[in-house]
Amino acid sequence: MKFDTVIIGGGLSGLTCGIKLAEEGRRCAIVSSGQSALHFFSGSFDLLGYNGETEIHNPIEAISKLDATHPYSKLGASTVERLAKEAKEFFETMGAKFVGDTDKNHYRITPVGVKRLTWLTLENLGTLGTDGKLPWQNVCIVNIAGFLDFHTTFIASEFEKMGVHCTIKAIMMPEMERLRKNPTEMRSSNIAKVLNNKEVLARFAQLVNSESAGCEAVILPAVFGVFNPDTTNEFKSLLDKPMMLLPTLPPSVPGIRLQIMMRNYFQRLGGVYLLGDTAQDGQISYSKVTGISTVNQGDIQLEANSFVLASGSFFSHGLIAHPNKIEEPVFDLDVLSSENRADWYNKDLFEKQPYMEYGVETDEQFHAKYKGNTLKNLYAIGSVLCGYDPLKESSGAGVSILTAMSVAEQILKKGK
Amino acid sequence: MDKQQYNISENNFEQCIKCTVCTVYCPVVAVNPDYPGPKQAGPDGERLRLKTPSFYDEALKYCLNCKRCEVACPSNVRIGDIIQSARIKYGKSKPKLRDMMLANTDFVGTMASPFAPIVNFSLGMKPVKYVLDKVLAVDSHRQFPKYSSQKFVSWFKKHAEANQDAYPHHVSFFHGCYINYNYPKLGQDMVKLLNAIGYGVHLLDKEKCCGVALISNGLIGQAKRQAKLNIESIRKSVIVNSMPVIGASSTCIFTMRDEYPHLLGINNQDVRESIELATRFIYRLIERNQVKLAFKSDYKARIAYHTPCHMEKLGWAIYSTSLIKMIPGVDFVTLDSQCCGIAGTYGFKKEYYQASQEIGQSLFDQIESAKVDLVATDCETCKWQIEMSTSAKVDNPISVLADALDVEATMKLNNVELR
Incomplete structure (x- = not known):
């Protein structure tokens, strides 16, 4: 099968790149081995939030202090700024509205109520004002009885530290009680499916209104609109006071919605999305990739002028850790890592873990390296890349989105 | 040395990281709260069942075997296979008369075809539907697919078989039950299309229902017998006569390629790649410039x-x-x-x-x-x-x-x- 570009990996980075190319009429295929890490989405995209323990308030200014091998250093501060500003609009055209600014980080609220600096947050999800405070003094934190992935007491104790008085309530409904038959399966996405029903949603809203009487606002888990983007705002309109949603432990309902939104948009542009298929046996000749095979397509190879590796990190099997080697499984690309397994990790779990910076090596334009040479038509983007620590820096989504956009620009510049 | 790498089961269940992505995309979970969902029914439950089979949950019968959980899984766990294998291994509920009738497509089809007009008429009649509904628990809202009075195989032998050897290339056609008993036109369309691109169409030596309905209704012994017979015929076609086997039904083809080895323990490795859907077969020929299609200019x-x-x-x-x-x-x-x-x-x-x-x-x-x-x-x-x-x-x-x-x-x- 022939395409202009074949992208390996259908998560945030692969889809961003695919959409950018398909918008310009390029024929693209995405091979995605199962669903992506967007299913664990916090509701916020980070650009660059921390340098060790130090907070970064203007990510663009902080780029000059990064190592030369960091993906942002390869892009350069001005490109990061330009693409980051474009990104907000990019997601809005697909129907995902974000709040936040590129040159000024804001605080998001994590599932356990702690504040973290971030770049863009989905509308309706919890953020703090520029003063680092909530706009209310007296809120009601409402959970669904039996839902264990939303930790109301942790959230309340963090909010109390900010001087906000919290009342905790749990709502019971027969529809939700039915879910508790399998307590381990009372998860955000299952609750969201129950709340897809308009009548149930309206009754739930009534209960939230009466339980939160006397409070200025309600804080709820983000369990609205798993397959329907309108449910959240519909629910909001049924409430008699302001609402703030907080992310839950996985799966992430806003993340699932974003994944579906991006995939549908890509397919409407004519993109081919091969879900549940695994890329293998990348064919390389004379420093160029000529084709890849996949498990499902068998002897029918995927051929293209350019290839993009957006296969993710260890979780998505974009990188595989063997006892003494870290491998990139599709092309066997050069991977930055130590040969000594003991160097991979720090025994203190909460310290910086060296393996987080391991990944595929590239040149300044993100051409992947293979046996010391750069491949002319294979780019690596997103979390398969080396040279950054998404966890410690709060930079994961930014690297995924911006390297994808930059590589798409390069491919478009080359012409068909 | 890390022992874990040598300790991975065939269905990959220990690779499950409990991310719940499978349950998100399970069509049954959304409508039936009695179904615990693929994560619980599959890898989670498997851990318990390995300890003692009494942990088997009859609610696994609600699984549609659609495999959308497997398509969604980021860790390549064969969730659907784990659930179906558990049903086969531990399930206690015996197939009812109704299940046997629904599952035995060959037997029912063979019986119905000679009396097709009467059978079709009766199956559409209210009293018959009432009895099916009340006695056999086949829902009265359902319409049965009509039976054809002439089976595809009879038509093929009478009108097409004689000149198939005259074509330059050859394939075997696994027609399946639906084409044979209910809708011979699809089989005729297949012959028309393949003949037009120069391929002679041949029936397998012996063909039985692929067995998908037998598997889902718990008739495993019979499913295995039919699978063995089909694979033997396919082997003869592919290995002895060098003819790949194509079909028109995604479920028949999927069952013979993947469910045979995964659920029935029947090894098809030597012929698996030669069993495929006709659309993939034709696409490959077009892509390799071996075949071209011309279409009517007035088709809209x-x-x-x-x-x-x-x-x-x-x-x-x-x-x-x-x-x-x-x-x-x-x-x-x-x-x-x-x-x-x-x-x-x-x-x-x-x-x-x-x-x-x-x-x-x-x-x-x-x-x-x-x-x-x-x-x-x-x-x-x-x-x-x-x-x-x-x-x-x-x-x-x-x-x-x-x-x-x-x-x-x-x-x-x-x-x-x-x-």
């Missing part, structure tokens, strides 16, 4: 494609849709890939009728609002479900291609000369 249709669950698992919808898009007069509509709810014999059972319709509802709505002339799909039970639940007419991509095909021009393009 707005067509939507529905991806059956087993087609999603095979990952081959791209071949059927690419071929349909090659027809110049087609205005193509993409539908979201989702389960239609029928899942073979599942939706015929009274106890599952409502769940079956709820699962398919958003697909039916999407089809109605798309205002299409035709829905194309590679699965016969999806066809029944969509035709019963919407106003749309449904056909297999092979029939769409055959209808739009300019046979003479295609034969000329491919220099097809009969010997």
Whole structure:
């Protein structure tokens, strides 16, 4: 099968790149081995939030202090700024509205109520004002009885530290009680499916209104609109006071919605999305990739002028850790890592873990390296890349989105 | 040394990281709270069942075996296989008379064909439907697919078989039960299309139902016997006669390629790659410039494609849709890939009728609002479900291609000369 570009990996980075190319009429295929890490989405995209323990308030200014091998250093501060500003609009055209600014980080609220600096947050999800405070003094934190992935007491104790008085309530409904038959399966996405029903949603809203009487606002888990983007705002309109949603432990309902939104948009542009298929046996000749095979397509190879590796990190099997080697499984690309397994990790779990910076090596334009040479038509983007620590820096989504956009620009510049 | 790397089971269940992504995309979880969902029914439950079989939960019967959990899994766990294997290994409920009737497509089809007009008439009659509903628990909302008075195989032997050897290339055709007993036209379309590109069509030495309905209704012994017979015939075709085997039903092909080794323990490794859907077979020939198709200039249709669950698992919808898009007069509509709810014999059972319709509802709505002339799909039970639940007419991509095909021009393009 022939395409202009074949992208390996259908998560945030692969889809961003695919959409950018398909918008310009390029024929693209995405091979995605199962669903992506967007299913664990916090509701916020980070650009660059921390340098060790130090907070970064203007990510663009902080780029000059990064190592030369960091993906942002390869892009350069001005490109990061330009693409980051474009990104907000990019997601809005697909129907995902974000709040936040590129040159000024804001605080998001994590599932356990702690504040973290971030770049863009989905509308309706919890953020703090520029003063680092909530706009209310007296809120009601409402959970669904039996839902264990939303930790109301942790959230309340963090909010109390900010001087906000919290009342905790749990709502019971027969529809939700039915879910508790399998307590381990009372998860955000299952609750969201129950709340897809308009009548149930309206009754739930009534209960939230009466339980939160006397409070200025309600804080709820983000369990609205798993397959329907309108449910959240519909629910909001049924409430008699302001609402703030907080992310839950996985799966992430806003993340699932974003994944579906991006995939549908890509397919409407004519993109081919091969879900549940695994890329293998990348064919390389004379420093160029000529084709890849996949498990499902068998002897029918995927051929293209350019290839993009957006296969993710260890979780998505974009990188595989063997006892003494870290491998990139599709092309066997050069991977930055130590040969000594003991160097991979720090025994203190909460310290910086060296393996987080391991990944595929590239040149300044993100051409992947293979046996010391750069491949002319294979780019690596997103979390398969080396040279950054998404966890410690709060930079994961930014690297995924911006390297994808930059590589798409390069491919478009080359012409068909 | 890390022992874990040498300790991975066939169905990969220890690779499950409990992310719950499978449960998000399970069509049953959304409508039936009695079903614990693929994570719990599959890898989680397997851990317990390995300890003691008494942990087996009868609610596993609610699984449709659609495999959408496997398609979604980021860790390549064979969740659907784990659930179906557990049903086979631990399930205690015996198949009812109704289940045996629904599952034994060959037997019922053979009995029904000679009396097709009477059978079709009676199955549509209210009192018969009432009895089916009340006594056998086959839901009265269901219409049975009509039986054909002439089986495909009889038609083939009478009208087509004699000149198949005259074509320059050859394939074997696994027609399946639906084409043979209910809808010979699809088989005729297959012969027309393949003949036009220079391929002679041959039946397998012996063909039995692929066994998918036997597996889902717990008739495993019979499923194994039929699978062995089919694989033996396929071996003869592929290895002795060098003819690949093609079919028109995504479920038959999926079952013979993957369920035989995974659920029935039947090794098909030597022939698996030679069993495929005709649309993939034809696509490959076109891509390799070995075949060209010419279409009628006056063919016009707005067509939507529905991806059956087993087609999603095979990952081959791209071949059927690419071929349909090659027809110049087609205005193509993409539908979201989702389960239609029928899942073979599942939706015929009274106890599952409502769940079956709820699962398919958003697909039916999407089809109605798309205002299409035709829905194309590679699965016969999806066809029944969509035709019963919407106003749309449904056909297999092979029939769409055959209808739009300019046979003479295609034969000329491919220099097809009969010997």
